[in-house]
Amino acid sequence: MALLDIRNVSKSFGAIQAVNDISFAIERGEVVGLMGDNGAGKSTMVKLIAGNFPPSEGEIAVEGEVCHFHKPIEARAKGIEVVYQDLAIADNLTAAQNVFLGRELKKGPWPFRVLDKQAMIDRAAELFGELKSETRPRDLVRKMSGGQRQAVAIARTRLSKAHMVLMDEPTAAISVRQVAEVLELIRRLKAQGVAVILISHRMPDVFAVCDRIIVMRRGAKVADKTVAQTSPEEITGLITGAIRAA
Amino acid sequence: MPPDIAKPAESGHASIGDVVKIREQTIWQKIVASQPFWVTVALLVLVAFMTMLEPSFGTVDNAANVTRNFAPFGIMALGMTVVIITGGIDLSVGSIMGLVAIVAGLFLTWEYPWYVAFFMGLLAGLACGAVNGFFVAYVGMPSFVVTLGMLSIARSLAVVFSGNQMLYKFGPDAPIVKAIGQAKFPHQVPGDSIPDWIPQFSSHFWVMIVMALVVGYVFNFKAYGRHLMAIGGNENAARLTGVPVDWIKFQAYVFSAFTASIASLLLLGYNGSAINAMGQGYELRVIAATVIGGANLMGGAGTAFGAIVGSAFLEVIRNALLMAGIDSNWQGAFVGAFIILAVLLGMQSGGKSLIAATVERMFPKKHR
């Protein structure tokens, strides 16, 4: 039984058909690259899996069970974590506050259950350390660099034992060293049996860590191939439409 | 040779551990950069100045008066702060005060016990808040529009319910209602052991203090406060991370209406009568106090302390103008000017408030 099974899923926003009749399955510990041109529907696909909105048609099954997610926390409860393309962080909060947003650590008995600020700062610092990111947990995100913001968004996915991590362009704004760390993190996740969907426009990154590559064009799936079966040239052709389908 | 190759390989990793311990600002720097701090300084200077110029200002009695006068505004500013933190605004608080006073006043006139009357008044106020919250949070309408509508509706209801009469024949519980509104603590009687320099603070003042402490506690120590800030900072991010955004926004308007109701009931008790015009124009003063106290009209920032200090500041200014013999019709001009000034000072320039940036320019740091 596949960890994630996407069955004939479509999503339209009014007249725009963002995702058109897509099916694929992902196994535990599998790393799948999702590629496509701007506006191909990649982020929409991620948001469908993450429960931001339900599909217009088709269904999504997690561990064989058909899920109707209406809110992101419902998907999170199923072990699906997301790094959103816009990172979904609040500028007026600190890095640690953002990492724990929505699942703050607390201490003490009710009704005096208060935030365990120190524990959250320590844990966030640990996570940034793992990501080799020089991000200070107490700093306001407003004043942070693009890479530090991305570290905040990625650190968030490490809080709980996820079965699957969806990463929408996690390497878009970060340094060479941090890209290497993110790729290394993906490999570690894979080793732990966590499935990863990686969206990236950077061909070398995708080929470096992915087992399989799915290419989308104008909302439809045009290819689903293992890395061994394909080449960067073929993928480029598929993305641009020079190659119709494979 | 590039410099980082010369360094030992491990130093990069070790430094991350050190880096995470660095605080961007010390607590003191944070305080000095905040608007409530400067408003407090201004307030203290103003009070000192007034005390020197006008002996009647610095008296114990006047301290009790001034704190009683601004307490209803402080109470409502707490509610307004919560709403403004979520990125909204509540223009209806003044009208809600009028409606609450009339509803409670009617039940008192009908000789119901005081707690029934207060409860019904509170209920009317909370209902207004719930309507505001419903349309803003669940229907997604701009808070400006919804609460402007409620400003008109609640006032109109107050006028209709009251038959445009002043209500003052409060039945058997009238003394209790008055006692609540006029209570003083500590109560000074000649020859008691309480030092005479302690003002006889009003019940209004103490209610404000207790509410400010509760709100401050929630802002600083509860996940709820965090979520409020997150909603104001990036509503979508808060939603995606599982914060119940709509529910919290709804509650913010209900809480704002709650504070208006409490303020109204206290004033009802103090006056011993209810008029449908109670609270007219108060929304502007409450918003001014909140903004002067450092709440950001764009959402995502505000403190309980700031709400109180902002209210105190406005009242002391008002008091100063009165004592200086300036026509009270000028007050509106001053309140308006202070709103604009406060927003101007709170405006961000390069991630710093204008005040912090100016202070930095005047006292440049030695090392960078």
Ligand SMILES: Nc1ncnc2c1ncn2[C@@H]1O[C@H](COP(=O)(O)OP(=O)(O)OP(=O)(O)O)[C@@H](O)[C@H]1O
């Ligand atoms: N909430 C929405 N409402 C209306 N249209 C939308 C919405 N979200 C996405 N779309 C549209 O759906 C299409 C696919 O968008 P999507 O964000 O999934 O593309 P993408 O593949 O992630 O692109 P990029 O590489 O630029 O991130 C686009 O035409 C976009 O305008």
Ligand SMILES: [Mg+2]
């Ligand atoms: Mg995208």
